[in-house]
Amino acid sequence: MNRARKFACVVVLAVCAVSLAANWLAPAGYTKQFREAPSAPPSRQHLLGTDEVGRDRFARVLYGTRISLLLAPAAALVSTALAALVGGLAGYLGGIWLRLARGFTDLFLSLPWLFLLITVRALMPLNVSPLVSVLITFLILGLLGWAASARVLSTSADALRNSDFILQARASGLHGPRLFLVHVLPNLKPVLYAQFWISIPVFILSEANLGILGLGVAEPLPSWGSLLRELEGMISFREEPWRLAPLLLLIVVMTSFQLLLSNEEVTA
Amino acid sequence: MLRSKMLLWKIAQRLGAIAALILLGGLMAATLVRMAPGFDADERELDPSLNAESVRALRQSRAGEHNILSFYASYLRGALHGDLGTSHALGQPVQSLLRERWPVTARVAGIGLLLAWLLGSTLAFTACLWRRPLYEILGTTVSGAFLCIPAAVLALLSVILNAPGYLAIALIVFPKIYRYSRNLLAKAYASPHITAARARGLGEVRILAWHVIPVAGPQMIALAGITVSIALGASIPVEALCGLPGIGQLAWQAALSRDLPLLVNLTVLVTLVTLLANSGADLMIHMLRPGEESA
Numbered sequence: 001m002n003r004a005r006k007f008a009c010v011v012v013l014a015v016c017a018v019s020l021a022a023n024w025l026a027p028a029g030y031t032k033q034f035r036e037a038p039s040a041p042p043s044r045q046h047l048l049g050t051d052e053v054g055r056d057r058f059a060r061v062l063y064g065t066r067i068s069l070l071l072a073p074a075a076a077l078v079s080t081a082l083a084a085l086v087g088g089l090a091g092y093l094g095g096i097w098l099r100l101a102r103g104f105t106d107l108f109l110s111l112p113w114l115f116l117l118i119t120v121r122a123l124m125p126l127n128v129s130p131l132v133s134v135l136i137t138f139l140i141l142g143l144l145g146w147a148a149s150a151r152v153l154s155t156s157a158d159a160l161r162n163s164d165f166i167l168q169a170r171a172s173g174l175h176g177p178r179l180f181l182v183h184v185l186p187n188l189k190p191v192l193y194a195q196f197w198i199s200i201p202v203f204i205l206s207e208a209n210l211g212i213l214g215l216g217v218a219e220p221l222p223s224w225g226s227l228l229r230e231l232e233g234m235i236s237f238r239e240e241p242w243r244l245a246p247l248l249l250l251i252v253v254m255t256s257f258q259l260l261l262s263n264e265e266v267t268a
Numbered sequence: 269m270l271r272s273k274m275l276l277w278k279i280a281q282r283l284g285a286i287a288a289l290i291l292l293g294g295l296m297a298a299t300l301v302r303m304a305p306g307f308d309a310d311e312r313e314l315d316p317s318l319n320a321e322s323v324r325a326l327r328q329s330r331a332g333e334h335n336i337l338s339f340y341a342s343y344l345r346g347a348l349h350g351d352l353g354t355s356h357a358l359g360q361p362v363q364s365l366l367r368e369r370w371p372v373t374a375r376v377a378g379i380g381l382l383l384a385w386l387l388g389s390t391l392a393f394t395a396c397l398w399r400r401p402l403y404e405i406l407g408t409t410v411s412g413a414f415l416c417i418p419a420a421v422l423a424l425l426s427v428i429l430n431a432p433g434y435l436a437i438a439l440i441v442f443p444k445i446y447r448y449s450r451n452l453l454a455k456a457y458a459s460p461h462i463t464a465a466r467a468r469g470l471g472e473v474r475i476l477a478w479h480v481i482p483v484a485g486p487q488m489i490a491l492a493g494i495t496v497s498i499a500l501g502a503s504i505p506v507e508a509l510c511g512l513p514g515i516g517q518l519a520w521q522a523a524l525s526r527d528l529p530l531l532v533n534l535t536v537l538v539t540l541v542t543l544l545a546n547s548g549a550d551l552m553i554h555m556l557r558p559g560e561e562s563a
Binding site: 106107110111112113114115116118119121122123126205208209212213214215228231232234235236237247250251254255258 | 289292293296412413415416417418419420421424425428497498500501502504505508509519520522523524526527528531532534535538539542543546
């Protein structure tokens with residue numbers, strides 16, 4: 001691991017640790033309103049000021065970071081599992097199954113990602129509790145984001161199917177699910193890990209886009225998407241620059257992910 | 269003669285595949301709409317002035333929609349006759365809404381795409397021609413920074429800075445063009461025949477035009493097809509937040525008001541445009557280099 005990747009790893013871990021310590025660092029919580037100080041500038045009491053309804057922005061950034069950084073990997077796990085199932089199995093079975101799976105993934109990939117996301121999000125109820133909105137948002141990301149990974153995995157599994165050791169295993173009488181689980185899936189692990197890590201920043205950005213458009217995590221629960229929505233009321237950068245804090249944090253985390261993934265993208 | 273026949277066959281194949289994908293996509297969309305929570309609810313039934321018979325008649329009028337296949341068949345029948353249904357939220361025929369809004373998206377996304385290609389390919393080509401580490405670091409940093417910013421934030425920033433919407437689309441698309449083109453060109457430059465050409469004293473511009481572009485060209489054409497899809501996706505936040513009355517803004521409004529028929533039609537339309545762009549790119553590659561296609 002080179003220096004830049006080590007540094008990126010430390011940054012991501014530090015941001016995760018700080019967000020997990022939100023209960024201690026911002027004991028007021030993300031919902032408490034300081035009604036006497038709406039839209040207040042940064043102070044010792046409120047490090048990043050307060051929002052329009054008087055909630056502590058620092059607390060909301062910490063809790064929002066926790067939600068986005070914990071649930072994006074969860075969504076990535078769902079999408080990678082689906083990709084392993086569809087792509088891995090299709091590649092292993094080959095023939096008509098591989099062609100069918102590739103046709104299906106092509107159909108998915110031909111739909112512009114954001115159009116697909118907002119269409120499926122709109123199919124779900126919009127007036128739901130904040131917790132349900134979090135689950136819906138990240139579940140949709142996980143259930144829809146598998147296609148690109150499935151395509152990569154189907155190619156890798158297809159190559160494995162024709163490899164010598166699989167032919168030998170077949171000749172030794174190993175067939176069906178056992179062959180897939182014991183020999184194919186473990187050899188797909190590096191590609192699965194790569195796809196999992198690549199999906200995380202994609203899902204973080206997608207959640208942010210959905211949140212800004214009002215189709216993501218519902219208030220009062222914060223997430224990077226809903227926090228960035230605050231920028232909508234900004235007139236200039238000079239006025240209240242502390243409102244850009246969630247954006248800066250997002251850029252730092254995404255840059256760190258880019259540095260961490262620079263190798264994975266090449267191998268995937 | 270044989271080549272033109274092959275090209276015609278290729279076009280027919282592509283059109284057939286597009287029609288099949290659209291039919292399948294439409295069926296999937298209709299299924300999702302049918303299964304969506306609240307599909308069967310009709311606010312008109314809450315009207316206290318309606319008697320039991322009127323409510324029954326209302327329910328009867330929707331009876332045909334209960335079966336997914338018959339629901340889809342009636343949708344297809346309407347679509348073939350130019351009737352794409354009526355938007356629930358806006359109370360207007362979907363067809364007239366699309367006709368009104370499409371030119372705005374075509375203009376904004378088109379100019380944005382053009383600017384993105386101009387910026388992305390210029391940076392990629394100059395980086396390969398100059399081969400100055402500082403220039404490369406600068407290109408990678410700038411494109412990396414834009415890749416880290418959500419499309420909707422770039423749209424918001426363009427509103428704050430009073431910049432036109434197409435500039436936001438250009439900045440969303442350009443990093444992808446730069447990174448991919450840069451990698452393609454670097455890969456082409458790494459091939460042994462380029463080293464041989466350099467050793468024989470061929471100029472950089474000549475190497476680029478004669479030996480690099482023919483190698484990287486087909487994949488860059490494929491990238492052009494893909495960027496159409498990216499630009500159309502970017503048009504949602506850009507049009508929604510910059511107040512541009514195009515397809516993207518319409519999709520956003522339809523999503524917020526759960527106007528499912530309108531949303532499904534929009535998704536099918538955008539998919540059709542994307543598939544046509546990708547197929548156009550594939551056919552162009554086929555014409556330039558028969559036997560080679562984008563993966």
